[in-house]
Amino acid sequence: MEIGKNHVLKVAREVDFGLYLTNGEEDILLPMKYVPSDTNIGDDIEVFVYVDSLGRPIAVTAQPFAKVGDIASLEVKQVSSVGAFMDIGLEKDLMVPFKEQGQRMETGRKYVVKVLLDFKTNRMIGTTKIGPFLSAHEDELEEGEQVKILIWQETTLGYKVVINNKYQGLVFHNEIFDHVEIGDERSGYVKAIREDGKIDISLQKQGYEAVKDMSQVVLDKIKTTGSLALGDKSSPEEIKYKLGMSKKNFKKILGGLYKSGQVEIFDHEVRLKAEG
Missing domain, CATH: 1.10.10.10 (Winged helix-like DNA-binding domain superfamily/Winged helix DNA-binding domain)
Structure with missing residues (x-):
């Protein structure tokens, strides 16, 4: 039962504080506050599985802003002695350890992070060092194609963007005609795919x-x-x-x-x- 992913599980039994769900090999608790009112034993329920603040795997029907493997813009709720804690839409915030921060994160600001699974603790963590996870080019992309982009970093040339959650591109400053901010999600258009594999993105059709x-x-x-x-x-x-x-x-x-x-x-x- 993978942590940080959605699963469709069967209701196995009811207890005072919730339902136990099963995939046939493992059981996991769905707390009572997440149980839909019309749920019965034997029903299938789609849940998100993660590790709670006590270190226990737990199922919830709430959907996070991002799952393991996703790249998303999240806001820092607080910074502690171990790292930054970001709002991911769950009761337990997503921690970004200091070693996973390209720059020290500040409370109230949004940053683009990739959600990972820490195999030592089996918990979700975030990293702002997403470059190694992105490809510079992809044969499936075509010039003029509409894509989903996430504004990632500002450079002297323009803004680096994440394309379709997995490729890297650039929007040049002189082709931006409205206000953009780090973490903005937009539609973009593949303007050019260079010989070196770099991808130029436009915010407007060409x-x-x-x-x-x-x-x-x-x-x-x-x-x-x-x-x-x-x-x-x-x-x-x-x-x-x-x-x-x-x-x-x-x-x-x-x-x-x-x-x-x-x-x-x-x-x-x-x-x-x-x-x-």
């Missing part, structure tokens, strides 16, 4: 699809008041601040709207084209 998706957004903003205080001569910084996109994409969108006869473009303004 090429025609990006322009197509944003054209309606820009048009709706213009329609709200009849004009938009941005135009051909507006700075990239102003466009990024107001619309969260690059000037290159903004000009592509304006070009499409102009060709379709929907807008008039000026140096610092775009207006709906008057009918007739």
Whole structure:
């Protein structure tokens, strides 16, 4: 019965303080407060198994924020003389020993950690040293593919991200058009897979699809008041601040709207084209 994993177990017997569940070889306690009201002997229940504060394997119907093998963003609840304790959604917090911290962790901050099983104690622990667990590339990924990303670390180039919980990528600073924080979970897009296996990630769709998706957004903003205080001569910084996109994409969108006869473009303004 693996610690830190979900199991479907059968209800074997009832006691005053809960139910004992079995996989046919081992029994484990499901405390009464986790027992669903309509549970009967012989029923199958999906539970999460971990080690409680007294060192006993225990089953709960509550689901943690992360299981063994997962990489997740968790918040530090407190720091003690042995390490940091992170909120993992269970009664017992996840400990990250000092030796598993890339930098000393602080109470109230979020960090990206990988959940591991400490084979000496049979308990779940966390580590912020997740680089060795990530692959730089993966043949299954394709350029343009939508992926799930987790903002991991800031570097001089941009933000390292975890792709699909197991690959490493990078979002460059000059391609970020809104606020990001360590631990943010987002959708991203594979922009490029380099010859050395490194993966560039974009937070926006690329090429025609990006322009197509944003054209309606820009048009709706213009329609709200009849004009938009941005135009051909507006700075990239102003466009990024107001619309969260690059000037290159903004000009592509304006070009499409102009060709379709929907807008008039000026140096610092775009207006709906008057009918007739």
